[in-house]
Amino acid sequence: MRLSVIIPTLNGRVRASIPEDPDLEVVVVRGLSPVGRARNEGLRRATGDYIAWVDADDEVTADWWPSIRAALKDAPDAVVVDYVQVMGAREVTHVWQPSARGFLADVIGDRVLSALWCYVVRRELWEGVRFDEKDPVAEDHRVIPEVMSRVRSVARVGCVYRYIVHGDSLIHENGLARARVRFQAACERAARWAGTEYEGLAFAGAIRMAGWMDEVERGEGAFRAYLRQNWWRAMCCRELSLWWKFKATMLALGLGSALKPLYRLGA
Numbered sequence: 001m002r003l004s005v006i007i008p009t010l011n012g013r014v015r016a017s018i019p020e021d022p023d024l025e026v027v028v029v030r031g032l033s034p035v036g037r038a039r040n041e042g043l044r045r046a047t048g049d050y051i052a053w054v055d056a057d058d059e060v061t062a063d064w065w066p067s068i069r070a071a072l073k074d075a076p077d078a079v080v081v082d083y084v085q086v087m088g089a090r091e092v093t094h095v096w097q098p099s100a101r102g103f104l105a106d107v108i109g110d111r112v113l114s115a116l117w118c119y120v121v122r123r124e125l126w127e128g129v130r131f132d133e134k135d136p137v138a139e140d141h142r143v144i145p146e147v148m149s150r151v152r153s154v155a156r157v158g159c160v161y162r163y164i165v166h167g168d169s170l171i172h173e174n175g176l177a178r179a180r181v182r183f184q185a186a187c188e189r190a191a192r193w194a195g196t197e198y199e200g201l202a203f204a205g206a207i208r209m210a211g212w213m214d215e216v217e218r219g220e221g222a223f224r225a226y227l228r229q230n231w232w233r234a235m236c237c238r239e240l241s242l243w244w245k246f247k248a249t250m251l252a253l254g255l256g257s258a259l260k261p262l263y264r265l266g267a
Contacts, residue, residue: 001072003065003120004048008038009056015164016060024065036131036139039116043126050079051123053116059162067157068120076155078103078148079120080112083161093159107148108193109201109239110208114141117161125150138185145189183213183223203230204239207248214251227252 004025007014012030027045032038043051050072054060064081071079085092096112099105106112129147131139186209193202207230214223227234227248234240234248250256 001050001069001075002048003050003052003068003072004046004123005052005054006039006042006046007054007056008032008035008042011056014054014056016054016056016058018054018060019065021065023069034133034135034139036135037133039131039139040133043130046123049123050120051126052120054161055117055163057166058117058164061160061162063158064160067160071155071157072120074155076153077122077125077151078154080154080156081118081120081161082157082159083113083118083163084159085163085165087165095159096156098156103151103154104145104149105198105201108145108189108198108205110205114144115163116140116144117163119144119148121147121151135181135185138181141182141185142188145192180222183209183226186210187226200237200239203233204237204244206230207234207237207240208244211244211248211251214256224252224254 002023002025004027005018006027006029007016007018008029010031010033014028018024018026025046025048027042029038029042029045032041039053052068068079068081080096082093082095085094094113096106099109099111101109107114112118125147129143131143135142183206186206190199190202190206193199207227210223210226214227231248231252235245237245240248250258
């Protein structure tokens with residue numbers, strides 16, 4: 001099995017050290033913006049049996065390729081890659097714990113991060129799928145559930161990817177614009193899965209996104225309006241925890257500041 005590793009980079013620099021191997025094809029896409037355009041070009045160039053993604057400013061461990069290669073021996077449709085989130089001196093480990101509801105439910109329900117580098121997927125499952133070339137921040141959020149809906153078998157590897165959080169990276173720039181785009185992507189996901197067994201999961205994700213964005217962006221009208229318009233539906237949603245129902249209520253009422261003591265207590 002041959003793996004194509006697609007790495008978009010604006011400045012030509014790549015932090016990750018990808019080993020040389022005849023079964024590895026490294027596709028570095030330089031100078032294309034926004035990132036959706038670079039990702040589409042990477043897909044066009046890739047010739048491997050599987051597609052993996054690495055962000056130019058992230059790192060992979062020495063076990064990244066050996067672990068993925070071992071997982072691919074059973075020829076799954078996809079491999080989930082656990083990761084470590086690096087925020088300066090602080091590191092947080094993220095491990096996918098599969099639920100009884102299945103892989104796609106975990107993707108839609110955000111039990112697996114909506115980041116491309118979390119997945120290695122058969123190239124054929126990308127056929128007909130393209131990234132929005134006008135979206136600078138949420139292009140992966142829109143595409144991942146669609147691709148993963150085609151997956152029938154999944155393997156998993158340990159924490160072999162290091163997600164480096166930079167304050168000056170693209171996804172951390174233009175906070176309000178980024179918030180609006182990601183919120184819109186969450187609403188589109190809720191609409192996409194309406195009427196299916198995943199409707200509640202997708203709607204709950206939109207409520208959580210609206211709540212988080214309202215909190216971060218200090219009451220941006222669109223986020224709070226969504227919480228107010230969908231408050232009763234949120235209260236009836238079995239996929240939302242009691243904490244999130246309480247939080248959505250407080251934010252919809254404009255009382256988000258009253259939640260701060262609870263955050264300090266670790267709620």
